[in-house]
Amino acid sequence: MKYQLVSSLIVGVIIMSCTSTDNPFFTEWDTPFQVPPFTRIETKHYLPALLVGIEKQRTEIETIVNNPELPSFKNTIEALETTGQFLERVENVFDNISSTGATDELDNIEREFKPRKSHHRDDILLNEKLYQRIKNVYNKQNRSILTIEQNTLLDKIYRDFVRNGANLTDAQKVDLRQINQDLALLTMEFGQNIRKEIENWEMILENESDLAGLPERVVTMAALLAEERGKPGKWLFTLDKPSWIPFLQFSERRDLREKIYMAYINRGNNNDQLDNKARINKIVNLRIKRGNLLGYATHADYVLERSMAKNPASVYELLNKLWEPALRRAKTEAAEFQAYIDREDGDFQLQSWDWWYYTEKVCKEKYNLDENQLRPYFEINNVRDGAFAVANKLYGITFTERSNIPVYYPEVKVFEVKEADGTHLGILYTDYHPRVGKYAGAWASGFRSQSNRNDHWVTPITINVCNLSRPTGDQPALISFSEVETLFHEFGHALHGLLRTRTYTDQVMPRDFVELPSQIMENWAAEPVVLKEYARHYQTDEPLSEELIEKLHASQLHNQGFEMTEYLAASILDMDWHTLTETNDLNPIEFENASFKAMGLIPEIISRYRSPYFNHIFSGGYSAGYYSYIWAQVLESDAFQAFKDTDLFNQELAARFRKYVLGLSGTRDAMEIYREFRGQDPQIEPLLVKRGLFVEQ
Numbered sequence: 001m002k003y004q005l006v007s008s009l010i011v012g013v014i015i016m017s018c019t020s021t022d023n024p025f026f027t028e029w030d031t032p033f034q035v036p037p038f039t040r041i042e043t044k045h046y047l048p049a050l051l052v053g054i055e056k057q058r059t060e061i062e063t064i065v066n067n068p069e070l071p072s073f074k075n076t077i078e079a080l081e082t083t084g085q086f087l088e089r090v091e092n093v094f095d096n097i098s099s100t101g102a103t104d105e106l107d108n109i110e111r112e113f114k115p116r117k118s119h120h121r122d123d124i125l126l127n128e129k130l131y132q133r134i135k136n137v138y139n140k141q142n143r144s145i146l147t148i149e150q151n152t153l154l155d156k157i158y159r160d161f162v163r164n165g166a167n168l169t170d171a172q173k174v175d176l177r178q179i180n181q182d183l184a185l186l187t188m189e190f191g192q193n194i195r196k197e198i199e200n201w202e203m204i205l206e207n208e209s210d211l212a213g214l215p216e217r218v219v220t221m222a223a224l225l226a227e228e229r230g231k232p233g234k235w236l237f238t239l240d241k242p243s244w245i246p247f248l249q250f251s252e253r254r255d256l257r258e259k260i261y262m263a264y265i266n267r268g269n270n271n272d273q274l275d276n277k278a279r280i281n282k283i284v285n286l287r288i289k290r291g292n293l294l295g296y297a298t299h300a301d302y303v304l305e306r307s308m309a310k311n312p313a314s315v316y317e318l319l320n321k322l323w324e325p326a327l328r329r330a331k332t333e334a335a336e337f338q339a340y341i342d343r344e345d346g347d348f349q350l351q352s353w354d355w356w357y358y359t360e361k362v363c364k365e366k367y368n369l370d371e372n373q374l375r376p377y378f379e380i381n382n383v384r385d386g387a388f389a390v391a392n393k394l395y396g397i398t399f400t401e402r403s404n405i406p407v408y409y410p411e412v413k414v415f416e417v418k419e420a421d422g423t424h425l426g427i428l429y430t431d432y433h434p435r436v437g438k439y440a441g442a443w444a445s446g447f448r449s450q451s452n453r454n455d456h457w458v459t460p461i462t463i464n465v466c467n468l469s470r471p472t473g474d475q476p477a478l479i480s481f482s483e484v485e486t487l488f489h490e491f492g493h494a495l496h497g498l499l500r501t502r503t504y505t506d507q508v509m510p511r512d513f514v515e516l517p518s519q520i521m522e523n524w525a526a527e528p529v530v531l532k533e534y535a536r537h538y539q540t541d542e543p544l545s546e547e548l549i550e551k552l553h554a555s556q557l558h559n560q561g562f563e564m565t566e567y568l569a570a571s572i573l574d575m576d577w578h579t580l581t582e583t584n585d586l587n588p589i590e591f592e593n594a595s596f597k598a599m600g601l602i603p604e605i606i607s608r609y610r611s612p613y614f615n616h617i618f619s620g621g622y623s624a625g626y627y628s629y630i631w632a633q634v635l636e637s638d639a640f641q642a643f644k645d646t647d648l649f650n651q652e653l654a655a656r657f658r659k660y661v662l663g664l665s666g667t668r669d670a671m672e673i674y675r676e677f678r679g680q681d682p683q684i685e686p687l688l689v690k691r692g693l694f695v696e697q
């Protein structure tokens with residue numbers, strides 16, 4: 001109570017000082033489609049707007065709580081769902097800007113804001129009067145007069161409160177608040193440390209002999225990077241994927257491969273101020289405490305309640321089913337590489353930093369293919385247009401580049417998305433290349449999400465953020481096939497954002513479902529008829545030849561053992577961390593080594609993520625959820641099989657996919673949605689076949 005009073009006073013002062021200084025967050029946006037007016041937003045505008053956002057939502061909640069009328073769906077559930085829109089508008093911009101162009105100033109704002117946001121969230125979820133109203137509606141509401149989506153929303157909001165401690169005693173609520181605040185801070189610091197680890201590390205090469213084996217494109221990129229960072233005439237490599245992966249693939253300097261890979265896998269584990277080990281322990285322990293407080297055996301039980309998998313046992317079941325065939329295949333690959341080493345390169349044992357290099361060598365030998373032959377066919381704009389063309393053939397929608405809509409960074413592009421009949425559908429921003437201050441990885445998010453409250457249709461504004469190879473010198477951005485898949489993947493998330501048809505935005509979107517719309521798009525990227533359209537040589541406009549397509553397909557099964565194994569190892573590690581039942585003072589490195597040993601992971605393969613830089617689970621929202629990708633792959637492979645069995649652009653199937661999977665997801669149970677689309681339960685076989693892991697029983 002005291003805190004609230006003090007904080008309202010502070011905010012009151014800030015509101016007065018800010019509304020007068022023309023902060024764009026306090027005005028209507030008169031930009032096309034009301035996109036954020038990026039050119040007018042300055043760093044100093046965020047914090048005041050974020051704090052006012054919290055205050056506004058607090059007032060909105062007070063109004064609901066003090067409503068003298070009896071609680072009803074409309075005056076309580078629907079009313080609660082509409083609160084916080086101002087805050088969301090500011091946060092959407094802030095989150096995107098701070099993750100694509102972080103600065104110390106933005107980091108500080110984040111540090112200031114995140115604990116307050118967590119406190120605010122608890123103020124809502126632990127508001128006793130509000131909970132009593134919700135409980136009242138939940139128990140007394142005549143369900144038959146609500147729509148399916150309204151019923152889902154009512155259940156969701158009621159469970160939100162229960163899952164966040166509404167039924168706890170006052171003393172327990174105080175504990176829970178503290179846990180949530182500590183977690184908010186720790187997970188944020190975890191992510192910031194990893195970003196700084198990437199920014200701080202560089203490998204400068206001064207002699208041409210250090211570049212042995214590297215393709216010209218990679219050398220040019222490294223030279224440009226060195227120049228950018230004030231070291232002209234040298235070559236610079238970083239821990240960004242477009243830099244370290246090609247180095248590992250092609251560098252003949254085994255010692256330097258080891259150096260860069262060791263730096264990569266030791267991020268957050270260097271016993272300095274950016275070390276994350278102690279933080280991991282604290283995070284894991286706090287999660288166990290919270291789970292126990294709320295009546296769950298483990299953090300994983302708490303998280304998975306809201307997934308399609310439902311519980312840790314079914315997650316482990318799927319992971320274990322895949323682990324054996326994946327590891328068996330990985331061992332075959334390791335033996336193949338060792339044989340190549342023994343024959344060609346001399347007397348040493350294959351190590352983890354050699355894997356990418358020999359994947360390339362053996363792939364070239366087996367399929368007479370190396371990725372440099374393919375890159376000229378994957379000019380980034382052609383690839384992007386290829387993704388647009390697939391969406392057009394499936395759903396009739398179109399994408400038009402617009403130059404008169406503000407962007408937040410010069411190389412960001414913006415597209416207007418329209419229905420076949422020309423109706424405006426939404427906006428898509430694309431932000432494809434790495435730069436200083438941009439978090440690693442690829443993701444999709446948005447500045448505004450689709451809704452239809454009170455029959456008022458709000459169109460979505462979506463973003464695709466990636467870290468794909470950038471243009472070098474006079475060459476356009478030529479990307480690898482794996483980067484092509486990333487581009488299609490994120491575009492799939494964007495389509496999900498663009499084609500929703502919901503009333504409310506407050507929804508449970510199970511993690512293990514959400515990767516279905518994205519991963520299914522990767523299938524079209526690899527289909528010959530689609531490739532022939534978009535994969536055109538950037539100089540000659542020649543389409544990719546039959547021969548190269550066949551080689552590409554054959555080579556796609558190459559290295560599947562490794563890819564599955566490194567992914568599954570990380571997924572199992574995540575589950576092992578989050579099924580712990582007792583708090584402990586663990587050494588995270590010892591813990592993960594024990595976990596890998598129990599799996600039987602071979603030393604030549606390092607888990608895709610080791611604990612000290614496992615952002616997904618210790619900073620992002622994927623704790624007890626990294627398995628989601630493979631869960632969704634079962635769905636996605638099964639769903640795509642329906643297209644393959646009939647027609648890649650089967651209009652009737654596409655319409656059902658759009659209506660149910662993209663349109664109605666979140667408005668009802670995810671498995672029901674899937675069955676509506678597919679007419680049956682998902683099968684695992686299409687995934688096993690696609691990954692080359694299928695064994696005839």
Ligand SMILES: [Zn+2]
Pocket residue numbers: 489493515518
């Ligand atoms: Zn994804």
